[in-house]
Amino acid sequence: MKNGYKMQDAFERLYKRSKHFTIEKMDLLFYPYLLMDFEVKYTGKLERLSEHVLVMCDMWKGQYSMARTSGEFVMTDVEENTVIPVKMDKMQVIKDAPKTVYSEIQKAKRVLNIPDIEYESDELVYKPFFIVECLNDDKEVFHILFDAVTGDFSLLNA
């Protein structure tokens, strides 16, 4: 996925939150997802509700989520050891994905008819994160995970 935030942006965004720490080191880490396209087909009067949906599965932990847009992707060479390996079985992930699609549709549309969910395509994508090593005022180390796509960040240890 294309990173909306470069390292410098991450620096600025973090320093905006506090001046009581220094960023010592920052490096990229890529998180694997399988992006799957499914066609949700209704028949009869509900045919107009048919649509394509995008489902993402975190290939390290196997956690599904829905994606609203396909986003922007770039092809780039990365160092091998900056990529979190794929731990999930791709065929199994695709096989299990319709359950998530179905439950999400049920939640969103509240229709009783069971649609046909047909697999269309998939693509393995990587989301860039920055691992940020910081020192506080007492020179103690802590780490932050910075999402280079959205600019969100989270503490890794406290």
Place this chain on the structure above:
Amino acid sequence: MIGGGVTEYVVLIIYLIGMIGIGVYWSKHSKTSEDYLLGGRSIGSVLTALTLQTTSMSGYMFMGGPAQTYKDGYFTLWYAVGDGGGAIFNVGILGKRMRRLSYYLGCLSPIEYIEKRYPGKATRAIAAVIAICFVYGYVLAQFLSAGKTMSALLGVPLPVAIIIGAGVIVFYTFAGGYLAVAWTDFIQGIVMVCSMVMIFILAWGQVGGLTGLNEQLTAIDPTYTGMWGKDNAYLGQWGVVAGAVGVYLIGYMGLPHVVIRHMAMESPKLAKQTVVIATVWNQLFIFIPYIMGLMGIILLPELGQPGGDREMVVLMLAYKLLPGVLAAIVLVAIMSAIMSTADAQLMLMGTMLGRDVYQRYINKEASDKQLMSVSRICILVVGVVSIIIALLRPPGVFSLVVFSFSTLGSSFLPSYVGAVWWKRGNTLGCYLSMISGCVISVIWEAAGLAGPTGMHTFFMGIIVSIAAYIIGSLIGPPPTKEMQDLIDRAACKTKIPAGLATANYKDIAPETSGVLTFLKDSSYMEERGFQPV
């Protein structure tokens, strides 16, 4: 016999029935062991402050303290100077952090707290043996005081007085648990301070205020109002002064039955109210009794004659200055002071025997209900055995109290304080400090070394114990990272600056936990030159 009239009996009986009533009331409200042993951690600031202070102060404040000032003059107020600031140290240093850490560690007893903070096979055994032996000494001493006071005041035979006085304490502690103890302490505290203030105001008028008191004392003997005691007996003995101030200023932080009060606080935030209430209370309740001893020199000169019992100074002032019913209430106040200390220690004995001995060594799978029942039975057994010992072979009360105080304080103070203030404080330090503090105190007391060396038993014990704690902690391996993190958490100390700590991380929560496991399982951090996560 000072009292002994119908009024005294009626007032005392009403009071004792009231205490039993509180026990019965709270027995119906203690549903879990946490309710019974720590009042469900729901004790508010006023109750915490009063229960902390009434527990700390035994009958000594009504009897021993004033008797000492009657003997030595102003010099005895050094003890009051230490005692008056005790709450500031106790709550300020331990209060919040100990409440948090004990909660995070899931502890119900002060011994369990020591064990979880300093994990090791022998921790609980060493701590429990020391605590049970010396808290037991305290219980015994308080039962004896209760009996002796009732006997001296009402003229009832000592065995009957011990059975009634101690029996009531055992009953309400057995029935109502911690909440009964806390609420009886609260009522006892109010009775104690009101009585004390009442007599003080009347005596104040009789001696012509502070100036009148001091002028009359100087006229009798100028050394009464000097710095160094009557006849300058302690001239230049700064070591004794430092000991007298220091013992009570910091000593309470080592007493398991006192520090358990921090664990029972409803919220760590209550510590700030507690410190103010307890300090104001201390100024009223600590300085006033000592000064009343000085007033006794003027108003009750006969007590200084051979055969005069100086310990009765407060009560005799009450009978001299107050009408019958109010004087009888003072009698109740003295009983309150004794009972409020005894019930806390008895409660602690029950907690330790149930949680630290039964659940730990006899029945690890004990259910909550079983634990509560065993604690109750232990309270009953300890109470009854103490009454029997008090009846058969009564030891000296005050020597027992001072000895128990010194040994408990020296054994536990470094471990309790270090637990929340020094992350490096470890199991070896705790072992060495508990053992050396206890052994030195026992040797010092048994060999009577306090007099010849000019070093108070507590003072010697605490110095050795602190040194042992520091040395042991520096030699032994540091606590685990998890424990150090918990100590930081209890101190609300974080590596993360406030602006970052309050950032919104929810949006990348799934990835955060994923990345964290990856970083821990892989060599990414090492290879890329990061510190381990």
Place this chain on the structure above:
Amino acid sequence: MIFGLEPQVFFAFLSWPVIYIIIAIIMYFVMAKHDKEEEAWEKAYDEWQASLKDGNGQPAEGGEVE
């Protein structure tokens, strides 16, 4: 003489109640200030812990492609 006592005796023994009460009041305000900071920290800590737990459970919000 202060209240019939030598000044050093008066200050050594009888000034303490006032000093202790003043210290206790100061401590009240210092502790109240700390309480506020600690409350913010505790809240943030709990949220952080909860967010990590969410991450281990059912699919959470997020992972959206932009």
